[in-house]
Amino acid sequence: MRSIISIILLFLSSASLFAQVQLTGKVTDTKNNPLPGANVFIQNSYDGATTDSLGNFSFKTSLKGIQDLSASFIGYKPFNQKVDLEAAKTISINIHLEESEDQLDEVVVNAGTFEASDEKKAVVLRVFDIATTPSAQGDIFGAFGTLPGVQKVGEDGRVFVRGGEGYETKTFMDGMLVSSPYTSKMPDMPTRGRFSPLLFSGTLFSTGAYSAEYGQALSSIVDMKTNSIETEEKSSISVMTVGLMGSTTQCGKNSSLSLSGDLLSSALSNKINKQQVDWIKAPLTADATIMFRQKTGKTGMYKLFGTFNTTSSEMLYPNIQADAIQDLTLGSSNIYLNNTYNSALGEKWMLKSGLAWNYDHQNMKIDNDRITTDQKMVQAKIGFSYFMNEQTELKFGSDWVNFSYEQKIDMNGNYRLPFSNNELSGFAEMEYKPSRKLATRIGLRAENSSLLNETTIVPRFSGAYKTGKHSQVSLACGEFYQNPENDYLKFAPQLKPEKASHAVMTWQYQTEKQTFRVEGYLKKYDQLVKYTAPLATNQLDYSNSGSGKARGIDVFWRDKQSLKNTDYWISYSWIDAERNYKDYSEMAVPSFVSEHNLSLVFKRFLPALNTYASATYSFASSRPYHDPNFSGFMNAQTKAYNDISLSLTYMLNFFGKQAALHLMLNNLAGFDNIYGYNFATTPNTEGKYESSPIRSPFVRQAILLINIML
Amino acid sequence: MKKSVFILVMLLISGVSFANEAYQKAMKLAIDRLFQTQTIQEYVDVANQFERISTMEKKEWLPLYYASFSYIMISFRETDNAKKDQYLDQAQKYLDQAMSIEPNESELLMLQGFLYPSRINIDPINRGMALMGKMNAALEKALELNPDNPRVYYLRATMTANMPEAFGGGAAKALPLYQKAAEKFELFKPKSEIHPNWGKDINATDLQKIQK
Numbered sequence: 029m030r031s032i033i034s035i036i037l038l039f040l041s042s043a044s045l046f047a048q049v050q051l052t053g054k055v056t057d058t059k060n061n062p063l064p065g066a067n068v069f070i071q072n073s074y075d076g077a078t079t080d081s082l083g084n085f086s087f088k089t090s091l092k093g094i095q096d097l098s099a100s101f102i103g104y105k106p107f108n109q110k111v112d113l114e115a116a117k118t119i120s121i122n123i124h125l126e127e128s129e130d131q132l133d134e135v136v137v138n139a140g141t142f143e144a145s146d147e148k149k150a151v152v153l154r155v156f157d158i159a160t161t162p163s164a165q166g167d168i169f170g171a172f173g174t175l176p177g178v179q180k181v182g183e184d185g186r187v188f189v190r191g192g193e194g195y196e197t198k199t200f201m202d203g204m205l206v207s208s209p210y211t212s213k214m215p216d217m218p219t220r221g222r223f224s225p226l227l228f229s230g231t232l233f234s235t236g237a238y239s240a241e242y243g244q245a246l247s248s249i250v251d252m253k254t255n256s257i258e259t260e261e262k263s264s265i266s267v268m269t270v271g272l273m274g275s276t277t278q279c280g281k282n283s284s285l286s287l288s289g290d291l292l293s294s295a296l297s298n299k300i301n302k303q304q305v306d307w308i309k310a311p312l313t314a315d316a317t318i319m320f321r322q323k324t325g326k327t328g329m330y331k332l333f334g335t336f337n338t339t340s341s342e343m344l345y346p347n348i349q350a351d352a353i354q355d356l357t358l359g360s361s362n363i364y365l366n367n368t369y370n371s372a373l374g375e376k377w378m379l380k381s382g383l384a385w386n387y388d389h390q391n392m393k394i395d396n397d398r399i400t401t402d403q404k405m406v407q408a409k410i411g412f413s414y415f416m417n418e419q420t421e422l423k424f425g426s427d428w429v430n431f432s433y434e435q436k437i438d439m440n441g442n443y444r445l446p447f448s449n450n451e452l453s454g455f456a457e458m459e460y461k462p463s464r465k466l467a468t469r470i471g472l473r474a475e476n477s478s479l480l481n482e483t484t485i486v487p488r489f490s491g492a493y494k495t496g497k498h499s500q501v502s503l504a505c506g507e508f509y510q511n512p513e514n515d516y517l518k519f520a521p522q523l524k525p526e527k528a529s530h531a532v533m534t535w536q537y538q539t540e541k542q543t544f545r546v547e548g549y550l551k552k553y554d555q556l557v558k559y560t561a562p563l564a565t566n567q568l569d570y571s572n573s574g575s576g577k578a579r580g581i582d583v584f585w586r587d588k589q590s591l592k593n594t595d596y597w598i599s600y601s602w603i604d605a606e607r608n609y610k611d612y613s614e615m616a617v618p619s620f621v622s623e624h625n626l627s628l629v630f631k632r633f634l635p636a637l638n639t640y641a642s643a644t645y646s647f648a649s650s651r652p653y654h655d656p657n658f659s660g661f662m663n664a665q666t667k668a669y670n671d672i673s674l675s676l677t678y679m680l681n682f683f684g685k686q687a688a689l690h691l692m693l694n695n696l697a698g699f700d701n702i703y704g705y706n707f708a709t710t711p712n713t714e715g716k717y718e719s720s721p722i723r724s725p726f727v728r729q730a731i732l733l734i735n736i737m738l
Numbered sequence: 739m740k741k742s743v744f745i746l747v748m749l750l751i752s753g754v755s756f757a758n759e760a761y762q763k764a765m766k767l768a769i770d771r772l773f774q775t776q777t778i779q780e781y782v783d784v785a786n787q788f789e790r791i792s793t794m795e796k797k798e799w800l801p802l803y804y805a806s807f808s809y810i811m812i813s814f815r816e817t818d819n820a821k822k823d824q825y826l827d828q829a830q831k832y833l834d835q836a837m838s839i840e841p842n843e844s845e846l847l848m849l850q851g852f853l854y855p856s857r858i859n860i861d862p863i864n865r866g867m868a869l870m871g872k873m874n875a876a877l878e879k880a881l882e883l884n885p886d887n888p889r890v891y892y893l894r895a896t897m898t899a900n901m902p903e904a905f906g907g908g909a910a911k912a913l914p915l916y917q918k919a920a921e922k923f924e925l926f927k928p929k930s931e932i933h934p935n936w937g938k939d940i941n942a943t944d945l946q947k948i949q950k
Contacts, residue, residue, distance in 0.1 A: 156867070260872065
């Protein structure tokens with residue numbers, strides 16, 4: 029019995045030995061360079077070999093008939109070919125492997141765009157960079173201030189891009205509109221973003237000519253991508269000189285829930301850091317945030333983001349225009365809810381949908397006068413992507429925004445200023461990549477506003493061409509409409525949307541560790557709102573007769589490799605901008621524009637001290653302002669702006685828990701930065717208009733924070 | 739008649755076991771080579787061997803486990819960071835495949851925990867925070883699935899030894915962990931000849947180093 033089997037086995041194995049075929053050949057790339065280390069084998073067998081240093085391979089197989097020969101190598105597309113193993117005793121095959129699409133080597137449509145992502149490779153920033161930029165003080169929008177194209181407007185805090193006003197930058201979260209992304213502000217004081225940078229795994233910041241998916245923004249968009257499902261349960265608390273913060277994350281099988289909250293008061297901090305503002309009640313803020321993520325099916329993801337925020341403060345404000353010291357009390361609350369659901373629909377389709385709701389209430393008391401402002405926003409959005417083939421992707425979608433505004437003024441009588449608007453938009457965009465070197469994107473966006481009773485249709489175009497392994501040129505242009513600011517619409521709902529046209533050209537060189545980019549742009553504004561006097565109440569005092577233009581060059585250099593343990597970037601912007609809008613008497617450089625802006629961000633890990641140190645230096649050349657004591661318009665210039673800020677993060681073990689100690693120091697050198705001047709509306713007895721400078725609320729600022737992981 | 743049926747059945751059975759034997763043999767050979775390998779080229783070669791076995795044995799997670807392991811070892815030897823990431827992408831690809839075959843295998847989660855430190859080393863400043871958490875989560879799950887997996891203990895010991903004292907690391911903290919790992923290695927019996935059974939020697943060597 030046993031012998032029979034062994035005979036059969038022997039026979040089988042010897043038969044196969046007898047019929048072995050030899051396969052030899054060479055594996056090269058498309059330019060005939062040998063590829064050592066490639067795997068060449070017959071599918072569904074153990075037979076195969078690794079190529080040697082010259083790319084040669086050779087192996088024997090006892091398989092028969094027609095078989096699949098495969099070759100694979102990291103960074104290259106897999107290769108398959110049928111071979112007839114009975115054709116000859118020795119089969120010789122040369123294999124050419126095609127490079128696979130490495131993210132860094134592929135052309136990307138990116139003119140005007142700065143992307144921060146922890147998931148993609150071809151980006152300029154990581155989210156961590158935003159959280160640790162010292163001059164930003166943990167504010168996302170502040171961190172964008174170190175990128176080229178952004179103006180330093182210290183008394184405002186919003187993002188002023190390329191000759192555009194702060195309101196021209198719109199903020200989105202997972203593609204959904206955030207109608208009040210900034211905290212409420214006191215006059216001449218900077219505002220901040222409402223959201224912690226740690227909630228996001230990526231941000232897309234476009235300084236112009238962005239995709240047709242975004243509308244209602246004249247200059248710029250910021251799209252923040254919230255964190256995906258958390259895989260680790262964690263909790264932490266932070267104790268700061270400005271308050272307390274806590275967060276916790278719980279994970280389910282296919283879901284996660286994160287809760288965080290904080291209570292911030294600058295009472296203590298204002299004692300430490302000398303204030304140039306007379307606070308009666310230092311700002312007090314409470315925030316609560318919830319994030320829930322649920323995977324549905326294989327590709328579906330539902331995300332819920334909700335946040336509640338309330339603030340209050342009181343100060344004495346020397347209002348030189350009113351010639352009085354006013355007692356200002358500001359209270360505000362804000363709720364933002366954002367639901368998104370994204371899923372693949374089969375192999376070729378993707379669905380993106382969302383529903384967002386924002387309620388913002390602001391209560392300002394000026395001595396005995398009271399101004400209450402309520403804003404409500406509801407947005408529904410749906411979009412589809414269709415992957416037609418490897419080269420072509422088609423995107424289209426529609427979104428509806430219902431916005432209502434009501435301001436109540438109790439000031440020598442009661443006034444009510446309400447308006448509401450339904451904005452219906454649709455967009456379609458096609459991205460076509462005929463080769464790995466060339467990409468184009470053509471889009472169209474249509475918007476209809478019920479309030480302005482106006483429909484606009486605008487084109488968008490961008491293209492990019494790879495000029496070398498690491499470099500590319502890009503070109504983008506488009507037209508953009510945005511409804512006038514609420515402060516004008518409440519008086520003059522007959523206004524038309526304001527309009528901007530952008531053209532951007534970029535050259536970029538990028539390797540894993542270095543990025544150089546230079547970008548030139550042209551921008552034209554039309555239909556800007558003009559009025560006869562600030563706060564004019566008659567709707568006939570407002571018109572769309574304003575216009576403006578801007579041109580400039582932005583340069584960015586980031587280097588992570590030349591200096592050990594060090595990462596730095598330099599941004600420089602030159603801008604030439606003019607406008608005739610608001611109550612300007614003629615075309616002039618607007619007061620928020622500095623011709624030269626420079627930022628230097630330097631980050632270094634000090635292993636011996638266990639400390640991560642970052643420093644920023646910011647410079648902005650003088651800004652124009654109008655001095656009524658002299659003839660002409662916008663006839664004076666402020667001093668240049670300078671700032672040096674530093675942050676230190678020291679890792680330590682705090683009673684057995686992992687902890688980090690952060691120290692943030694702003695304006696170390698104590699530069700007395702003046703952003704502009706307010707002037708009295710009437711001259712004094714000597715015939716002179718008195719003025720008061722607009723300064724930062726503090727000269728220097730130090731904030732200390734300890735974060736403990738529980 | 740009866741006899742010939744019997745022979746036929748035997749023949750079929752032996753045919754099956756013959757295939758299984760070939761798999762065992764091929765794996766055994768490749769594993770022996772893997773643990774004698776030194777250079778990147780050799781690792782690539784042996785990883786290729788495992789890849790070939792995996793294309794044939796589509797239901798086995800072990801060939802993918804070792805292929806992934808080989809690429810992680812390569813990443814420790816490679817000096818170019820961009821290439822390191824590429825190797826780790828490859829390791830992750832095999833590991834993901836293996837996990838789709840056997841989602842609840844302690845050794846695979848351990849391997850995932852073994853992969854992250856190499857990723858972190860490439861860019862500790864930017865990756866440290868996020869990936870440390872993921873690594874700990876993977877190791878925790880690995881222990882949940884098999885509380886006696888000695889490699890998890892070993893990995894924890896090395897991580898602790900290499901971490902600055904300020905983070906709760908250092909030799910003193912690592913010592914008991916190495917000792918615990920040594921105990922676990924002593925008791926460990928692999929499920930078969932080709933199941934993961936590495937780490938005992940290196941743990942002993944590291945333990946000795948730390949005791950000096």
